[in-house]
Amino acid sequence: MDFISFLLQQLLAAYTVLVEPLLRTNFYRNLKKQIKVDPNARLLFYRTQVLWEWSWVIILIVILIPIQNPLTWLGLTMPSTVGWIILAALVIGIGLSIVLLRQNPRALANMQSSLEATSIPLPVSNAERKWFIAAAITAGVCEELLYRGFLIRYAMITFPGLDFLLISILSGIIYGISRVYQGMKGILQTSMMGFSFAIVYFLSGNLISIIGGSQGIAVIGSVLPAMVFHALAELRPLFLWQPEANKKKAR
Numbered sequence: 001m002d003f004i005s006f007l008l009q010q011l012l013a014a015y016t017v018l019v020e021p022l023l024r025t026n027f028y029r030n031l032k033k034q035i036k037v038d039p040n041a042r043l044l045f046y047r048t049q050v051l052w053e054w055s056w057v058i059i060l061i062v063i064l065i066p067i068q069n070p071l072t073w074l075g076l077t078m079p080s081t082v083g084w085i086i087l088a089a090l091v092i093g094i095g096l097s098i099v100l101l102r103q104n105p106r107a108l109a110n111m112q113s114s115l116e117a118t119s120i121p122l123p124v125s126n127a128e129r130k131w132f133i134a135a136a137i138t139a140g141v142c143e144e145l146l147y148r149g150f151l152i153r154y155a156m157i158t159f160p161g162l163d164f165l166l167i168s169i170l171s172g173i174i175y176g177i178s179r180v181y182q183g184m185k186g187i188l189q190t191s192m193m194g195f196s197f198a199i200v201y202f203l204s205g206n207l208i209s210i211i212g213g214s215q216g217i218a219v220i221g222s223v224l225p226a227m228v229f230h231a232l233a234e235l236r237p238l239f240l241w242q243p244e245a246n247k248k249k250a251r
Contacts, residue, residue: 001066008063012056013154016146017174023052025181032120042123046131053142060145074149075201075223083204087225090200094232098239111240118182124243132238140231147175147194148201149223156220168198193233201226 027045034041064070071077079087101107115122123132148171155167162170176191205221 005063005066008059009150009154012059012063012146012150013158016151017177020178021180024178028121028181035120042121042128043131045121046128046135049135050131050138053138053146056142056146060150063150073153074145075153075205075221076149077205077222077224079204079222079225083200083222083225086200086203087228090225090229091232094236098236101240108240108242112242115237115241118186119241119243122237122241122243129238133235136234136238137231139234140227140229143175144197144201144223144227144230147171148198148221148226152198152201152220164202168195168202171195171198197226197230200229 027048031041031045034044038044060074064074067073101111123129151174152167152171155162155170172191172193172195175194175197176187176189179186179190182190201221201223203221204225
């Protein structure tokens with residue numbers, strides 16, 4: 001079982017870096033084609049995302065079977081005091097930004113314009129909004145387990161000389177490349193988001209053990225605040241995107 005776990009770790013790491021960007025590009029291209037002829041194209045896209053990303057969790061469970069303290073290995077530990085403070089600040093900050101934008105017509109219009117460039121996956125109908133929420137929460141949980149929980153642990157074991165900042169940058173870049181279909185701007189923005197998620201992950205756990213302790217691999221961080229932060233970031237456009245307003249503007 002140890003060998004199977006080891007083999008799956010290598011395959012999952014290779015998949016994350018090499019295959020994931022190609023799959024996401026293919027999904028997005030299919031959505032762009034199907035949305036012109038199939039009114040349910042977005043629903044199929046969201047449902048596919050949910051099933052696809054939860055399949056990673058099944059693989060991670062198999063990987064964790066022979067590992068001691070599997071939840072700690074994956075970062076599924078309760079946040080530190082600093083982690084709770086960071087989480088509260090992020091929730092308040094994102095909520096406040098949504099309220100302020102919605103109360104400022106000019107700022108909201110600018111936000112609409114910025115979302116327009118990547119609006120194809122954004123929901124239009126009520127049914128699509130429900131599945132968008134499910135897909136956003138799924139992304140918050142599953143992508144953090146893959147890109148932060150697993151990938152950061154894998155990188156620290158494979159390259160023990162790297163410190164937490166370099167690991168965070170590497171994690172962010174790999175996450176950004178997964179959005180290659182959004183172009184260079186999308187890659188840069190997503191890389192910055194991935195870097196932010198990684199910093200939240202590290203700061204929410206036992207950072208001291210990484211910097212100076214000989215047991216740096218034992219405890220890395222807590223993925224739970226990063227999950228919440230990620231899910232909120234995915235859900236934020238839902239409160240700012242107004243497809244009807246954009247249709248009227250187009251007329």
